[in-house]
Amino acid sequence: MSEARVKLDIRDVSIYYGDKPAIENVTLDIKEHEIFGIIGPANAGKTSFLKAINRMDMFTTNMEVRGDIYFNGYDIRKARNIYALRSRIGVVFPLPVGLPLTIYDNVALAPQLSGIKDKAELDIIVERCLARAALWDEVKDRLNSLGSLLSGGQQQRLTIARALSQEPEVLMLDEFSIAVDPVTTMRIEDVLKELKSEMTIILVTNLVQQANRLADRTAFFLEGKCVEIGETEAMFDGKVEHQRTLDYIQGKFG
Amino acid sequence: MFEISEINKRNQKTQKLFQILFMMMTVLLIMPVVAILGMLIYKGGSIISVDFLFSNPTNGMTAGGIFPAIFGTVWLVAVALLVSVPIGVAAAIYLSEYAPDNWLTRIINLAIINLAGVPSIVHALFGVGAFVIFFGFGTSILAASLTLAIMTLPVVIVASRESLQAVPLAFRMACWNMGATRWQTIRRVVLPNAVSGILTGVILEVSRTTGETAPIMFTGAAFFLPFLPQSVFDQTMALSLHLFVVSTQVPGVPEDLPYGVALVLIAMVLIMNSLSIAFRMYLRGKKKW
Numbered sequence: 001m002s003e004a005r006v007k008l009d010i011r012d013v014s015i016y017y018g019d020k021p022a023i024e025n026v027t028l029d030i031k032e033h034e035i036f037g038i039i040g041p042a043n044a045g046k047t048s049f050l051k052a053i054n055r056m057d058m059f060t061t062n063m064e065v066r067g068d069i070y071f072n073g074y075d076i077r078k079a080r081n082i083y084a085l086r087s088r089i090g091v092v093f094p095l096p097v098g099l100p101l102t103i104y105d106n107v108a109l110a111p112q113l114s115g116i117k118d119k120a121e122l123d124i125i126v127e128r129c130l131a132r133a134a135l136w137d138e139v140k141d142r143l144n145s146l147g148s149l150l151s152g153g154q155q156q157r158l159t160i161a162r163a164l165s166q167e168p169e170v171l172m173l174d175e176f177s178i179a180v181d182p183v184t185t186m187r188i189e190d191v192l193k194e195l196k197s198e199m200t201i202i203l204v205t206n207l208v209q210q211a212n213r214l215a216d217r218t219a220f221f222l223e224g225k226c227v228e229i230g231e232t233e234a235m236f237d238g239k240v241e242h243q244r245t246l247d248y249i250q251g252k253f254g
Numbered sequence: 255m256f257e258i259s260e261i262n263k264r265n266q267k268t269q270k271l272f273q274i275l276f277m278m279m280t281v282l283l284i285m286p287v288v289a290i291l292g293m294l295i296y297k298g299g300s301i302i303s304v305d306f307l308f309s310n311p312t313n314g315m316t317a318g319g320i321f322p323a324i325f326g327t328v329w330l331v332a333v334a335l336l337v338s339v340p341i342g343v344a345a346a347i348y349l350s351e352y353a354p355d356n357w358l359t360r361i362i363n364l365a366i367i368n369l370a371g372v373p374s375i376v377h378a379l380f381g382v383g384a385f386v387i388f389f390g391f392g393t394s395i396l397a398a399s400l401t402l403a404i405m406t407l408p409v410v411i412v413a414s415r416e417s418l419q420a421v422p423l424a425f426r427m428a429c430w431n432m433g434a435t436r437w438q439t440i441r442r443v444v445l446p447n448a449v450s451g452i453l454t455g456v457i458l459e460v461s462r463t464t465g466e467t468a469p470i471m472f473t474g475a476a477f478f479l480p481f482l483p484q485s486v487f488d489q490t491m492a493l494s495l496h497l498f499v500v501s502t503q504v505p506g507v508p509e510d511l512p513y514g515v516a517l518v519l520i521a522m523v524l525i526m527n528s529l530s531i532a533f534r535m536y537l538r539g540k541k542k543w
Contacts, residue, residue, distance in 0.1 A: 087433030
């Protein structure tokens with residue numbers, strides 16, 4: 001693990017909504033081809049942290065990000081083409097957002113936006129992404145029906161397929177299993193394990209055991225601060241620096 | 255276990271009372287509409303014929319048809335729509351999707367809502383000053399339609415903006431996260447889902463534009479013209495003004511003529527409304543979330 005390239009270098013980042021801090025002085029690095037878990041109770045600043053990474057603070061009123069974030073070594077605060085940055089980062093939200101388009105168009109949208117017009121090429125992308133998101137078999141006969149009418153679990157896999165269609169270098173998942181049944185959750189977890197070889201995954205989760213199952217390293221956020229970062233296995237073996245981390249992992253508070 | 259107690263009885267009585275009250279209000283509301291339509295059909299129905307619809311007025315407008323007026327109204331409404339819909343929808347998109355939420359935007363929004371309440375005669379005088387005199391269009395279809403367009407713009411803007419904002423923010427967020435620009439998001443996701451609401455604004459505009467008299471009588475509608483307008487720089491007759499003229503300005507008009515004109519006017523509005531409502535229902539049927 002130690003020689004892996006650093007994908008995201010986050011230095012001393014603080015996020016404020018007006019005067020109220022959401023996270024303060026977080027410094028961490030995320031390496032290529034790892035699943036980086038972020039756990040912590042509500043209001044720990046996990047979602048704000050993800051928003052800072054793909055510069056979605058622009059669309060959030062009052063949100064201010066301080067500190068430096070480097071993507072492949074480039075300072076994203078200075079990036080002139082933020083659209084290119086966002087297209088390299090796939091995002092999956094807590095509640096599945098099937099766009100009000102057909103299943104096909106949901107997945108073909110990102111490639112189309114980046115200029116791919118050839119129908120055959122799009123067909124290949126759509127099939128590949130749906131297959132990788134473990135959804136192809138269920139929807140291959142009705143690609144022209146609406147994506148927003150699929151069931152919750154299917155929509156969440158559609159969202160993942162859509163994120164994959166961007167051919168992202170980083171995939172950020174924000175509590176993806178909140179509105180998904182356990183069986184689908186396990187299927188998506190299997191998908192993530194496979195995707196790891198191709199991209200870097202940031203997994204924000206409210207399920208401690210999910211981080212345990214998937215993450216190579218895990219960060220524990222609490223009340224806007226990054227309490228500690230460690231190898232997931234060691235952490236769950238109880239080798240932690242802070243008692244609060246152990247208490248949270250063992251479910252003594254949540 | 256299911257016996258009716260005193261309090262149940264009282265609740266059910268009150269509930270019945272309110273149901274009847276609200277139903278009676280609805281009936282009260284519909285009555286004038288039915289009365290007007292009935293009256294018009296009863297008194298003016300007999301005069302409606304192909305000849306009435308497609309020939310010129312004769313004998314100082316006391317006989318003959320009303321074709322120039324129908325023709326003129328269609329022209330006026332069409333040109334007004336052509337101007338106000340693109341401008342109104344563009345302004346609504348800007349206000350809903352691009353404009354930052356600050357005091358200036360809020361003042362603009364307030365101004366637009368207030369503009370919808372300006373009396374039509376004030377718009378008429380503005381039209382005379384701006385289009386007829388300042389821009390030198392003279393009294394013409396163009397000047398009259400522009401005046402109508404200005405008058406109905408606020409309705410189009412407000413209705414369009416509301417329907418744009420009814421599209422959930424999560425859809426926009428999903429697109430932006432994919433690296434889509436604001437315009438790509440608007441074109442691919444927001445606008446297609448707001449069309450049915452925008453259409454509602456346009457329907458309202460069509461109805462109002464067709465019936466308005468004040469804004470056109472000084473800017474482009476003529477008392478009587480022996481010929482049809484050849485271009486937008488000509489004057490034209492219009493149904494609404496024609497109705498006013500034959501009911502009050504010309505002596506010796508047979509009684510059924512004004513009723514017939516009014517019936518045609520209302521029928522035109524109803525037909526246009528029904529068409530757009532049908533179209534809107536078709537779009538709603540394809541509603542996507």
